Amino acid sequence: MNAVCDLNHFAKAKFDEPGRQRALDRLKVVDSQAEPPFERIVDLVKTTLNAPICAVTLVDNDRQWFKAFRGLNVDQTPRDVAFCDHAIRAEAPFIVEDATKDARFANNPLVLFEPHIRAYLGIPLKMPDGYIVGTLCVIYQEPKAFSEHEIAILQNFANLVVGELELRTIAFTDGLTNLLSRKAWRDRVEAEIDRAGRYTNAGSILLLDLDHFKSINDTYGHDVGDLVLRKTAEIVNAVLRKHDIVGRLGGEEFAVCVANAPASVGFAVAERLRVQIAALAFPDHPGLSCSASIGVAAFEPGATVDALLKQADEALYEAKRMGRNQVRMGESAALPSWTD
Structure with a gap:
């Protein structure tokens, strides 16, 4: 102290x-x-x-x-x-x-x-x-x-x-984006999962990864890469509700906890994020565009942060495998996938 x-x-x-x-x-x-x-x-x-x-x-x-x-x-x-x-x-x-x-x-x-x-x-x-x-x-x-x-x-x-x-x-706080750090995000989400379990609240975890981010850094430089990360953070903050929890896990990977809402809401939020990130414009950098692949995992009884992140990561991998710039839901929830 x-x-x-x-x-x-x-x-x-x-x-x-x-x-x-x-x-x-x-x-x-x-x-x-x-x-x-x-x-x-x-x-x-x-x-x-x-x-x-x-x-x-x-x-x-x-x-x-x-x-x-x-x-x-x-x-x-x-x-x-x-x-x-x-x-x-x-x-x-x-x-x-x-x-x-x-x-x-x-x-x-x-x-x-x-x-x-x-x-x-x-x-x-x-x-x-x-x-x-x-x-x-x-x-x-x-x-x-x-x-x-x-x-x-x-x-x-x-x-x-x-x-x-x-x-x-x-x-x-992550110094670049002003979002929660990885540890802070995990701590907050652990508390939310515990609360959801006690009150049988629904919720979901979104794992978001910017597509081909390395090529942005290689082509335009790390300063522009940082700009893309900050713009992505701004979009996430604008879309989410006050009580949702967002953090930067590292690199170009972000995580969101959509609290006290069914998995269909989490999926809709993920799609809204995907669309708005794909619409980002960078007038000072002609030819620059970005997109995101997103995996979604629904809260389940007894689920841990690690288990939900693993499920969301598997869904994210599937989104990338299927062509990127997509949202995929973890296998436990029976929701359709939305693509371009």
Whole structure:
């Protein structure tokens, strides 16, 4: 836990909600699994400030979600009752000494019922682009006045949280395309498969490989090859829904998890991607075109990420064998193949 950021040196905070939400989405952290750096921070906060409740809170569209927390029995609450929704609207620490005497919160269900909030201190988590994505907060179940020393301590811990978020972004993001790295994609998809198994949700894995990519690099150079990869990433991001998961596995290979949708939707998404990639134009490079072959594997009970990737890879190989620029479905799902 050695990432330290000075919030005072960052850009001026902006409360532009669409931009703030995009900044949070870029972190790709909401609904992620527990990570030791954030767990250690909340442990230290709880001990240092003798706080019965503390949390690293990220404020999403309609909820606050806790990346790490102690003293709570839920990992999220609706945004419209969140104290943290007030805290993200200003750069200064947000302090409530007695919620029962504060007109904004006296009738709040989090005050009237569990966890019976009385005192709250939240430090905004301001990222280097100026957007505040959440808070580091402590909660007490008795009224409390916060000293300057306590506020300063929590501010220092908030600096650490911001630093860890930045480090996480670097480690979990492919530098060229800004998509998830291979490891980050696998981690997210493992969680999604587990969730699908518990709630019997459907889903599918798409494995996408750009056709004849080596010849693009050989003919036009690696800078142009990088441009093709970035354009492909832009198309994938534009086609997918917010909760779908996309990563660059390496080279010219991309992977997508189409979550909570039947295999027919995954297949349709793959075809849409194929068509739009084939339509890419490069005015500065006459004669350059590209296409993609895509294999699709449907979620099955007990399936692992490795098993689904293997099935999608076999379907991808079949698409290439049949002439490339095609989508093929893994054998387990009875769907027709779409070709040009």
